[in-house]
Amino acid sequence: MTALRLALTELRRIAASRVGRLALVAMVLVPSIYGGLYLYANDDPYGRLSEVPAALVVEDEGTTLSGGERLEVGDQVADELLEARTFDWARVARERAETGLEDGDYDLVLVLPAQFSADLASSATNHPRQATLEIRTNDANNYLARTIANTLVSQVTASVAEQVSSTAASRFLEGFADIHAEVSDAADGAVQLAKGASSAHDGAGTLATGADRLVGGQEQLASGADDLADGADDLADGLATLRSSTTELPSQTRELADGARQVAQGDAEVAAAGRQVADATDDLLADLKQTRSRLAQDLQDAGLTPEQRTAVLERVDALSGPVEEANARVQSTADDLDTLSEGADQVADGAERLAAAAPELTDGIARAADGSTQLSSGARRLADGEQDALSGSRRLASGAHDLDDGLDELSSGASTLADGLAEGVRDIPDPSAKQRRAMAETIGSPVAVDRDAEAAAGSYGAGLAPFFMSLALWIGGFVLFTRMRALSTRALAAGQPAWRVALGGWLGPALLGAAQAVVAFGVVALGVGIDVAHPVLLVLFMVGVSAAFLAVIHVLMARFGVVGQFLALVLMVLQLVSAGGTFPWQTLPGPLHPLHHALPMSYAVDGVRRLMYGGPLPQLALDVAVIGGWALGALALATLAARRAGTWTASRVKPELAA
Incomplete structure (x- = not known):
């Protein structure tokens, strides 16, 4: 088979x-x-999206442009959407749209808010704002409606942006013709300004040279007086600061010595008390051990079994452990207090020696401060007089140089301005009305897409x-x-x-x-x-x-x-x-x-x-x-x-x- x-x-x-x-x-x-x-x-399914119910809410109030024209992009976008029938659009109020979206009457809602046109027009001002399209979906009705709606909004946004960009570019290009004529007139005026500034610059140079020689001699004289006054001021300030800082030094050191002695006495008393506590804890520990021995004998005499006696003694031993630890800490603390008392005595002796030497130190500082103050006063009067003379000569020289530099910059700048304006006139475009329209369209939509597929599904x-x-x-x-x-x-x-x-x-x-x-x-x-x-x-x-x-x-x-x-x-x-x-x-x-x-x-x-x-x-x-x-x-x-x-x-x- x-x-x-x-x-x-x-x-x-x-x-x-x-x-x-x-x-x-x-x-x-x-x-x-x-x-x-x-x-x-x-x-x-994309070919039957016109059967999908969608709400369109237009709240755009429009705006008036600087030229007096009305801009009402919201109504324009709404008319385009209704004509294209991308969805089964229904133009309704916001309240109806929100209720319909919740009830499932609409799969999506597109809202053009009140400031939509005004925000678009702001791109031509110094405070531009982005216009906003509001989209509302309810995934409980249909999840893919949100994806499709996002694509739709992207297309609407691109279309509106192209229109706004083209309008702004057209106005921008129209201004080039006026700019071209005005810059040409400015170039002629800049040539005349450059000639006058060059003549004034030559005279200002001569004046500045004489003022510089006067300032040179005055600076040498004033420099020496300033150095003397500055040094005297620094000396007086330093000694005055030292004097004010040490005025209370004798009384403060005396207070320090008295306080240190009191601390030493207090530490000695604390150390003595600590030693008494240490001795007492030693006695307490010894008594506790003797008490345990007597207790063991008393328990035996009372007729308790060995197990019962052991249980009672274990509880006593549990109490003696903390007592032993406490005694060890008390003994250590007593030793530390003795050491602290000895150190406090040494500190008190040193403070006594410091208090005895402080009055002589403060008297010497006061005498030195009085002398430096007299020296500083005389040197400062000399320096002030020299500075007044130097200031006057410097103001003269500075003014002469400022005038010379300013006229030099004016002459150079005027020449540069004249050259730049002349070159700018040649670079500023002056397109015809037809060329401006073509350029505005290209700026508004600069990229074209050439789609080609090696294999495509229909x-x-x-x-x-x-x-x-x-x-x-x-x-x-x-x-x-x-x-x-x-x-x-x-x-x-x-x-x-x-x-x-x-x-x-x-x-x-x-x-x-x-x-x-x-x-x-x-x-x-x-x-x-x-x-x-x-x-x-x-x-x-x-x-x-x-x-x-x-x-x-x-x-x-x-x-x-x-x-x-x-x-x-x-x-x-x-x-x-x-x-x-x-x-x-x-x-x-x-x-x-x-x-x-x-x-x-x-x-x-x-x-x-x-x-x-x-x-x-x-x-x-x-x-x-x-x-x-x-x-x-x-x-x-x-x-x-x-x-x-x-x-x-x-x-x-x-x-x-x-x-």
Whole structure:
């Protein structure tokens, strides 16, 4: 019995009844129903956004420009949105919009606030402000409405910005003509100013030279007087400060000596008291030990058992421990107090010697301070007179030099100004009205986008088609093996070769899978209307993908039986999240990358994309090789599963014997 005959036998078994034939047709249509209906429902959702309810609130009060024109951008934006019908716009008040968004009447709300035009116009002032578009969404109504609304607001913002930039640029360019004429007149005046300033500069130079000679002699005389006065002032200030600082020194040192003596006496008394406390704690500790001995004897005389006496004495010992620690601390403290008393006596002796010498020191400082004050007064009177004379000569020289420098700068600046204005007149553009309009349009929208795609999907549904067609083929294969047997029990019992049994078990579903692929292609390409660049190659590729998917599901069913259905479902979920059918696979979390590169659905999606959109075909060879490798590997493993299933054991004949 050949593998083909085994496959046909299995197909006849399923189609033996009317219900079986209906089930067979239904299984063939499963991928078409799944993929076709989904792609039909999502073929072009962006093209039907005009059915999405949205509220438009225009509160813009407009503004008056400096030239007297009215600017009412809010109404203009509203008219453009209503005309474009990007959404099913309803122009309403803010209260109605907020209530409708909360109740689900609107999926989004776009608000143009009262200061919208005024904020836009502020770009031409010294205090520009950004205009604000308010957008309100409610994800409880629809999450994607927020994403679409953000895109819409970006487009509106770009459009408004282009209009504002073009208007501002146009006004800016119009001012160039006036600037050109005014700068030309200013250049002529700057030439005349430069000539007059040059003549005045020559006279001021002569005056400044004479004033410099007068200042030179006066500076030498004043310098010596200043040095003398400064030195005398410093000496007097220092001695006066020292005198004032030491006036109270004798009384302070006497107070220090008396205080130090009192501290020494107090420390001696504290040390004596500390020694008495130390002696008392020693006596207390000795009495406590004697008391313990007497207590032990009294307890014994009272007739207490050794255990009872031990319990009582342990409590006494627990009290003696802290007493011993306290005695050790008291003894240490008494020693420290003795040391402190001796140090205080030494400090008191030193303070007495300091107090005795302080009066003679303060008298000497006072006499020196009186003499330095008289010296400073005379030197300062001399220096003041010389400074008055020097100041007058310096003011004369300074004024002469300032006049000379100013006239020099004026002459140089006037010449530079004349040259710069003359050059500026040539550089300032003087465009015609037509040129200004063209320049304003370019400034308002400086970048144009030239879009080109090597391969492009025609719609949202076409973008999803490769993923859902691949997924539909897996689901179709999964459904087939809910009705078809992976291995023929009759062939196994007849001793057919394992490879033939495995191939026969796969070949029947593969024929139905090919029919699934062809019907699914027809529904997507003809029913849904998605354009296909390489229709014949795509049909052949889908048939091959279906055969490979069926081989993988077949080996799971052949090896694990009913459990294989669960494993096939798990494998489908793994491929569902790792194939990269919606977002680029690079956006997947890192742990899913190996699954993307290893599992066959990733290559199925890639191959369908290239054949559907018309992308480069060399990469298709890798897709075919990987999918073919999965198919051959699965068939080889199915052969091993068939060989294992052909070995009859006691547990298979009578499973209860294994219990």
